[in-house]
Amino acid sequence: QSALTQPPSVSGSPGQSVTISCSGTSSDVGYYDYVSWYQQSPGTAPKLMIFEVNNRPSGVPDRFSGSKSGNTASLTISGLQADDEADYYCCSYTKRATWVFGGGTKLTVL
Amino acid sequence: QVQLEESGGGVVQPGGSLTLSCKASGFTFERHPMHWVRQAPGKGLEWVARISHDAKFKSNGDSVTGRFTISRDNSENTLYLQMNSLRIEDTAVYFCAKDLPDGYAFDFWGQGALVTVSS
Numbered sequence: 371q372s373a374l375t376q377p378p379s380v381s382g383s384p385g386q387s388v389t390i391s392c393s394g395t396s397s398d399v400g401y402y403d404y405v406s407w408y409q410q411s412p413g414t415a416p417k418l419m420i421f422e423v424n425n426r427p428s429g430v431p432d433r434f435s436g437s438k439s440g441n442t443a444s445l446t447i448s449g450l451q452a453d454d455e456a457d458y459y460c461c462s463y464t465k466r467a468t469w470v471f472g473g474g475t476k477l478t479v480l
Numbered sequence: 481q482v483q484l485e486e487s488g489g490g491v492v493q494p495g496g497s498l499t500l501s502c503k504a505s506g507f508t509f510e511r512h513p514m515h516w517v518r519q520a521p522g523k524g525l526e527w528v529a530r531i532s533h534d535a536k537f538k539s540n541g542d543s544v545t546g547r548f549t550i551s552r553d554n555s556e557n558t559l560y561l562q563m564n565s566l567r568i569e570d571t572a573v574y575f576c577a578k579d580l581p582d583g584y585a586f587d588f589w590g591q592g593a594l595v596t597v598s599s
Contacts (some may be wrong), residue, residue, distance in 0.1 A: 373524065390579075402584070404584035404585070406583075406584070406585035406586070407581075408525070408586075410525075413588035415575055415590065415592060416517075416525065416575070416586075416589055417589075418580070418585055418586060418587050418588075421580055421583045421584075421585040421587075422583055422584075422585075425583075427495055427580075427587060436588075459524060459525050459583065461525070461527070461586075463584040466537055468527065468539060468540075469515075469527035469530075469542060469584075470525060470527065471517075471524055471525040471526060472524070473524045474524040474525070
């Protein structure tokens, strides 16, 4: 199972919006609406930010939103804040009943 | 509040074995599937294995098939990962994670246990 494809890095200024893409295949991202996104700061555990493509767990700001089209999912962060700076990972449940992560994207807030 | 605490990490030689534990609290452990996810130094996340709430169903990633075994003791609220035939490329921080109900995601994570495979 190959990892999902994410850009290595994205950046934006405070207040701006950024979008992180996550490209998979018809056997994972395109097969189910079970895409999730995680935020990870250095030395800490990942934190769930989005599940089932576009649902936010309690406590996650509505500045974070998700979407999916075909085999590609996206995470959009609007109104960028300094503490959004972190690594972001997408993850998809697959038709083989396994999970596959993306390679991760480092978000820099300029 | 949900807490997951891994233990059992350490340094092991290639070909060796190690067992990780994950003690859970703050939720009804026996009702929830659980996962192991790992992260090699400076690298991304990799899903390792999942076990159903009642331990009847298990699945794992291709890279650990035949070498790693996930298990649980619901009476002790503890998740395990038995790792055999360890390879240098198994060096990673191993996180246990709780399954989001019906969400096919991981809603709570432990802080991780470092496993180093080195001669």
